[in-house]
Amino acid sequence: MKKFNRQTGASAENIAANHLIEKGYGILERNFRNKFGEIDIIAKDKNILVFVEVKAKIGGDFGLPEEMISKGKLQRVRNMATMYMNGELLPCRIDVVAIVLDENNEVVRLTHYENVY
């Protein structure tokens, strides 16, 4: 099951990245990670640095992907973002892309929330 989750997550991150590219964002990093955590996508919206957390769910039986993002998770993304910027004060924000997939990994819904933190 764990393995499948990882596959789902990876494909969801691809879907999210494509969505952002379509929107005109430039992708800077994918899966930026160190021992403190991970940022799924780092992109650039015009001159704003955007840190994106992607959350995907298959079906609706276990709740919405939005519900799976807690204050703590966002705090981790924020900490990671601070590390990525390495002391520089850049205009930035944190976004969430929530994706609902069906059993065949087809997108049922994709919602992009801007500036959630």
Add this chain to the structure above:
Amino acid sequence: MLVKINSIANVGLETIPVDVEVDVADKGFPGFTIVGLASKAVEEARERVKTAMVNSGFDFPPKKIMVNLAPADLPKDGAAYDLPIAIGVLIASGQLERLTADALFYGELSLDGTLRPTRGILLLALYANTLQGASIFVPKPSAPEATMVANVTVYPVGTLTDLVRHLNQTIPIKPLAHDTIRTDEEFDSGESDLKDIAGQEQAKRALVIAAAGGHNLLMWGPPGTGKTMLARALPGILPPLSPEEALEVTRIYSVSGLLAPGTSILTKRPFRSPHHGVSAAGLIGGGSSPQPGEVSLAHLGVLFLDEMPEFSRSVLEGIRQPMEDGAVEIVRVMGHVKYPASFTLIAAINPCPCGYLGHPRRACTCTQKMIAKYRHRLSGPIVDRIDLTVLVAPVEVEKLSVTTQVDNNTLTSRQAKLMVVKARAIQSQRFTGTHLYTNSQMKNREVKLFGKLTAEAENFLKLAAEKYDFSARSYMRLIKVARTIADLAGAETILPVHMAEALQYKQLA
């Protein structure tokens, strides 16, 4: 969409209107936030409201939901905001029409959507009464509390679904019929009847005076002579609460959450008998958001302190101020609260640690030092505030006889209650237009106004005061006791004979 629902917050016995503002935004990351100095119990409303809505068959919108409890600087506690928040979310998410009439919502939700008993409904109703034509939606189990308030439409809400059906005008909830406050007329002797207590005629007389005028009474005597039984007989001879008194008492019990679900109003005078291990906060009131203590729960009733010297000194000294002022002010970090605490103190003590000092037959085994130490636990200021002191002496064996009826003239509780009720009627006539109920509540000004001493009676009192060195307070208190004795006798003025009886009870233990 932004929705505003009206509710209230109770700070002590004060009611402050609270606006529950609910915003369900279409934009923004989904979440559910409550702001407005909410306590943990209010914060947890998030989970209760969410689950209750889903279990009642409504959608919980996956949107950015912001709840603000205004005014923002007033700390809010309790689960009573569950209902206004749920209704706010339902309206703001378009699952319910906007409210048309002025209505207040108040109540705790259970996870299945039923409403649980909530404290403070009576205060909500009294507040709604000051608004014109307001209706209140409250949990069904607690709703009877509100029926005593005249100009309020009370809707008892069983479940969240019922309420939504009512607001949609599909299945209306029938408002509760108003009730008038009935003071209980039927006689109930309570735990013990005066006629079951052997002998102790003087103590019984003192008990009647205490009940009639609301005077403080100290009973002292060896163990097993009936002090506790006498005190337990007191609820049976106390007069019923008047409608205004009943509201005052019920308000206190309503904020303490001590009203049993389904109770509308208390008609019996409270009788509180805290154990001597009670803490200062338990007796006087306290807690981080101050709750009423035993002195306030005994408001307009009786506070019975059995084995009074066993109470810790610091706790006992705390009742000095309420005994004089009829109210306690509690100051804590969370705020400053004033609760009424106008009670009759009934205390029972032994003459010494072993209990047999002054006993006609048994020898006391205490040393002088032990006795002094025991007596020292009762401070002068407390004793000075006690109007009636009576010795409950050992009973002669003759009077205890079970098989032969010895004494047919014993005062029964029923007779005693009649006397008390008559004396109270005279007092309530005297105090019409004032905030007083009993002689003991008179301040010096009122004593001068209503005392009506004859010159002979006052002379008599002056002589005694000089001889025994009464304090100014004792002087005034003696007049109050004499006034009650005169009322029991149906006399217009205080005669020397009434003053003489009052002086009899002024012995020091």
